[in-house]
Amino acid sequence: MNAHFKLRPYQQEAVDATLDHFRKSDEAAVIVLPTGAGKSLVIAELARLAKRKILVLTHVKELVEQNHAKYESYGLTGGIFSAGLKRKESHHQVTFASVQSVSANLDQFRDEYSLVIIDECHRVSGDDTSQYQRIIELLRQQNDALKVLGLTATPYRLAMGWIYRYHYRGFVRGEDGKPFQHCIYELPLSYMINRGYLTRPELVNAAVAQYDFSALPRDRFGEYAEQDVNQLLSKHKRVTRSIIEQVVELAAERHGVMIFAATVDHAREVTDYLPERETALITGATDQKDRDSLIQRFKQRKLKYLVNVSVLTTGFDAPHVDFIAILRPTQSVSLYQQIVGRGLRLDEGKQNCLVIDYAGNHVNLHHPEVGEPKPNPDSEPVQVFCPGCGFANIFWGKTDSDGRVIEHFGRRCQGLLEPSEGGESAEPKGRPQQCDYRFRFKECPHCGAENDIAARNCHECQKAIIDPDDQLRDALKLKDAMVIRCAGISLTVDGSKLRITYHGEDGEELNELFDLGKVGQRAVFNRIFGRRFANGQAPKAFSSADEVFELQALLPAPDFVIARKQKHYWQVQERVFDYRGRHRKAY
Ligand SMILES: [Zn+2]
Numbered sequence: 065m066n067a068h069f070k071l072r073p074y075q076q077e078a079v080d081a082t083l084d085h086f087r088k089s090d091e092a093a094v095i096v097l098p099t100g101a102g103k104s105l106v107i108a109e110l111a112r113l114a115k116r117k118i119l120v121l122t123h124v125k126e127l128v129e130q131n132h133a134k135y136e137s138y139g140l141t142g143g144i145f146s147a148g149l150k151r152k153e154s155h156h157q158v159t160f161a162s163v164q165s166v167s168a169n170l171d172q173f174r175d176e177y178s179l180v181i182i183d184e185c186h187r188v189s190g191d192d193t194s195q196y197q198r199i200i201e202l203l204r205q206q207n208d209a210l211k212v213l214g215l216t217a218t219p220y221r222l223a224m225g226w227i228y229r230y231h232y233r234g235f236v237r238g239e240d241g242k243p244f245q246h247c248i249y250e251l252p253l254s255y256m257i258n259r260g261y262l263t264r265p266e267l268v269n270a271a272v273a274q275y276d277f278s279a280l281p282r283d284r285f286g287e288y289a290e291q292d293v294n295q296l297l298s299k300h301k302r303v304t305r306s307i308i309e310q311v312v313e314l315a316a317e318r319h320g321v322m323i324f325a326a327t328v329d330h331a332r333e334v335t336d337y338l339p340e341r342e343t344a345l346i347t348g349a350t351d352q353k354d355r356d357s358l359i360q361r362f363k364q365r366k367l368k369y370l371v372n373v374s375v376l377t378t379g380f381d382a383p384h385v386d387f388i389a390i391l392r393p394t395q396s397v398s399l400y401q402q403i404v405g406r407g408l409r410l411d412e413g414k415q416n417c418l419v420i421d422y423a424g425n426h427v428n429l430h431h432p433e434v435g436e437p438k439p440n441p442d443s444e445p446v447q448v449f450c451p452g453c454g455f456a457n458i459f460w461g462k463t464d465s466d467g468r469v470i471e472h473f474g475r476r477c478q479g480l481l482e483p484s485e486g487g488e489s490a491e492p493k494g495r496p497q498q499c500d501y502r503f504r505f506k507e508c509p510h511c512g513a514e515n516d517i518a519a520r521n522c523h524e525c526q527k528a529i530i531d532p533d534d535q536l537r538d539a540l541k542l543k544d545a546m547v548i549r550c551a552g553i554s555l556t557v558d559g560s561k562l563r564i565t566y567h568g569e570d571g572e573e574l575n576e577l578f579d580l581g582k583v584g585q586r587a588v589f590n591r592i593f594g595r596r597f598a599n600g601q602a603p604k605a606f607s608s609a610d611e612v613f614e615l616q617a618l619l620p621a622p623d624f625v626i627a628r629k630q631k632h633y634w635q636v637q638e639r640v641f642d643y644r645g646r647h648r649k650a651y
């Protein structure tokens with residue numbers, strides 16, 4: 065055995081966490097390690113420890129090769145099954161394979177496997193018909209106790225959100241139907257940098273010019289359409305030119321420069337401004353052979369600049385890279401980290417890696433991933449404590465100059481509660497339950513239970529919850545109903561009575577009176593307004609009108625108010641909070 069392959073402490077922890085988890089459970093698990101943390105070594109060690117057949121899957125041949133080489137450096141022999149590498153061996157105890165090749169040759173995988181390891185496992189979708197799922201399904205038919213372990217630096221996909229459900233530090237991410245059940249180990253990028261396992265990024269804010277993508281429309285994943293981006297960039301050729309001039313100037317003292325362009329057209333333009341003999345362009349359409357040889361020449365430092373369009377984010381390893389220029393927009397902290405991660409590998413003589421963001425992404429490298437598309441450009445991850453269980457949630461939001469959270473977009477607490485003894489539960493026995501505290505909610509009109517704002521049926525009584533859009537549409541049809549887009553509320557106090565005035569954006573007003581001296585009215589007021597106080601961060605049971613008046617700055621305002629005409633006045637019937645439907649809200 066090769067003695068110098070001693071695992072770093074965190075790699076050993078990741079291995080231990082895996083053994084520990086699979087001793088107790090057959091449920092699929094994920095290990096999250098930043099780019100450059102040495103995932104291939106963790107895989108090699110797990111493969112070395114396995115007594116029965118295991119399969120290591122990944123989506124690109126470069127990673128198949130890397131992982132296999134790392135394993136063999138232990139003095140062991142493993143097989144490779146990859147058409148791209150022209151090897152189809154499946155008889156070894158450990159096989160390193162590309163998912164496409166296995167998928168196309170399922171009949172060669174009829175043996176009993178004990179473990180499947182998936183590298184870059186954020187590419188696994190929850191869809192049962194995907195290549196990964198079909199392979200897992202087949203291997204499960206041979207061994208129903210098959211273990212599945214994924215490794216990734218980015219446990220998150222824009223289209224799916226988190227790829228796992230339960231986190232070992234006691235919180236839950238997302239709903240059922242994730243390809244992995246558990247995250248069993250995770251290390252942040254900052255840990256790796258602070259311990260000297262990765263090069264320190266030198267984040268420079270000296271950009272001569274910047275693109276502003278913020279005005280472009282975004283899809284539901286928060287990304288821009290290529291066509292829109294091209295159109296915007298074609299109007300800013302001078303910006304691109306001066307950006308590249310700066311890149312070249314700063315690159316004088318650098319050895320390897322990677323430029324991440326927004327689109328293929330953009331990448332071509334960027335390439336045109338760079339010194340021809342020192343520059344390579346790689347896009348999704350680049351022929352595999354050309355791509356391999358360009359990367360080879362870049363690694364040998366015969367080329368200095370490597371321009372690419374989101375193709376070199378994973379499975380690419382050139383430690384000498386010491387300058388990353390980001391010219392593409394992204395809303396994803398993970399993707400941003402992946403891009404920057406290309407320049408953080410340790411290399412001899414490398415002091416740091418220059419990182420310049422020319423696309424105004426405003427991503428903080430050390431920010432945690434929120435797991436949702438950024439709702440607007442000036443949102444940042446904020447920590448919101450649950451009033452129910454105390455868990456510190458991370459949501460998109462805004463803080464004031466003192467760092468207090470003034471707004472957040474969280475819906476439900478992500479804390480995990482230990483199972484209550486003898487409690488009825490739909491989950492398998494002994495599994496912790498997600499805290500049911502909701503920061504935003506719709507109240508079920510039938511049973512009063514609090515539901516997610518997008519819920520169609522009550523989770524408690526299963527009855528249909530009225531869709532706010534239907535509610536608004538129905539009200540708009542009625543002659544004796546009034547609907548206002550609420551731009552804000554104001555209060556007046558008269559003894560124990562509190563008058564709320566809802567202001568429509570066109571100056572309309574609706575009024576509602578609560579007598580907080582009366583138990584019943586106080587309860588209604590607290591259910592509607594007290595419960596939502598301070599974005600649901602600090603629900604309150606108010607006891608008097610004066611108390612409400614004093615704290616009115618943090619009282620919630622609905623997005624729409626519906627009233628019906630009575631004989632002499634308009635009576636408020638519905639207040640629609642946290643509206644997400646198709647009608648426009650007040651400015
Ligand atoms: Zn909670």
Ligand SMILES: [Zn+2]
Pocket residue numbers: 508509510511512513522523524525526527
């Ligand atoms: Zn209900």
